Amino acid sequence: MQVTDGAFDAPYHAPVLVAEVLERLGHARSVLDGTLGGGGHTAALIAEGAEVTALDRDPEAIAAARERLPDAERAGKFHPVQSNFADIDVVPALDNLTFDGILLDLGVSSHQIDDAKRGFTFREGAPLDMRMGADAEMDAAEWLAVSEVPAMAQAFKEYADEPKAMRLARTIEKRRSRAPLLVSDDLVGAIREALGPRSGSGDFARLFQAVRIAVNGELTALERALPVLRDRLAEGGVMVVIAYHSGEDRIVKHAFRAWSVDCICPPRHPVCTCGNNHSLGEVLTRRAVTAAEGEATRNPRARSARLRAWRRRG
Ligand SMILES: C[S@@+](CC[C@H](N)C(=O)[O-])C[C@H]1O[C@@H](n2cnc3c(N)ncnc32)[C@H](O)[C@@H]1O
Structure with missing residues (x-):
């Protein structure tokens, strides 16, 4: 599908790098969206023909996306679940499910930032709350x-x-x-x-x-979640992560690299002793993908977005 920039924007949130996500996940028939937010990426993936199971820590995000996608939910194409993506292994509804594609679009949504009572910004008088969900x-x-x-x-x-x-x-x-x-x-x-x-x-x-x-323990959740999510990818499945913070992006880059090498012995180790005799998959993005000038001008959130993708061995 040819996507026009902004086609999946909603007042709740304008998703970034939609075409770049679809380029890597558009083929997937079953997708886990670990960060549902306003449901923009999920809506685009459903429009491509995917069935999407979508998680968010924030009950407000789940409610907004259900309001946006009632037909898809009724048709069994959209399954929203309130959960931290790092806890996927303890959610009974997700037991034993594997996916052709997994997406994480990290950080907070525009709605969370705009809603002063959530306390994510330094707007005068805002309470110092900042919890993404009740699990904080x-x-x-x-x-x-x-x-x-x-x-x-x-x-x-x-x-x-x-x-x-x-x-x-x-x-x-x-x-x-x-x-x-x-x-x-x-x-x-x-x-x-x-x-x-x-x-x-x-x-x-x-x-x-x-x-x-x-x-919100965001970096810890990401570090804990990545290998767990990787193991939920079907053979040949693709994981896409969009990060907005250098610490998050570093964690993703290192994890994807580590999963893609045949040997994880320290450099200059004379003989291989790690037993890691083949890589688990391959990095699809040699460098992080960033937003084109037009998108970055239209949607300032896109300026700091860094997309990386990895494919599990087929
Ligand atoms: C950038 S927004 C996602 C926007 C979404 N892609 C869209 O198209 O509208 C990030 C969302 O992820 C959620 N989130 C962040 N960390 C999470 C985690 N560890 N588990 C589940 N949801 C998380 C936030 O509550 C927020 O709603």
Whole structure:
């Protein structure tokens, strides 16, 4: 199918790289969409003839996509399930299912960002919540209240590349001893104090994202999920992952590479001892696929998207 850019956009969310996803998954008859969101990619895959089982941690995403795709659900082409994609092995409805295609479009949807009460942005007065779903152990306010300084500093460094990570963690510790951080302004105040008066919206966005990643255990879930999902691919099946954060993209790149080599012994090891005598499949994207200029201009979310694909041996 020839896809016009924007054809599957919805007010809930505008999916990125739809043509690039269909190029790799358009042939698949049974697909697992691990990140349903507003159902844009799922709708495109169903239009290509696939039957899609779709997961999301967020009940609001499940409800919105069911409202969008009632005919497909009635026709048995769309099976929404509220779950973390890392927990697929403990969802009874998904027992023993394998798929020709698996898609992960990571991060948050535009709806989650736009809805101030979800607390994903630094819009004034927004509660520090940031949970994608009820399976998150705590919300952002609690994370900022109970995390040890080194753990906070590590999150700011690893997830936001923040050079003043330790200073920010100490500032939060000092401020929370006076009053809990409950709304976005409290975290913005701490960031301003630690980074200085020249800090601005780019810093707030980066550091709020770091808190979100920590609260939802996003990188841990991805690392845990990838091999589990790989084992749900049918022979010759393809996995596509779209990442928006360099840490996520690195995890995907390394996993796909590691699954594709014949030997995983350390370099210069004189004799092979790993016993990994053949690769599990092949990387389909030598470099991450990015959005074309037109899409990136129309949909700014697409600018940071990095798509990678891997095929299981046939
Ligand atoms: C970028 S949006 C997906 C948009 C979707 N592809 C579309 O076309 O509308 C990411 C979605 O994945 C969900 N999500 C993120 N991490 C998840 C996880 N570990 N398990 C299940 N859902 C997750 C979020 O709640 C969000 O709804």
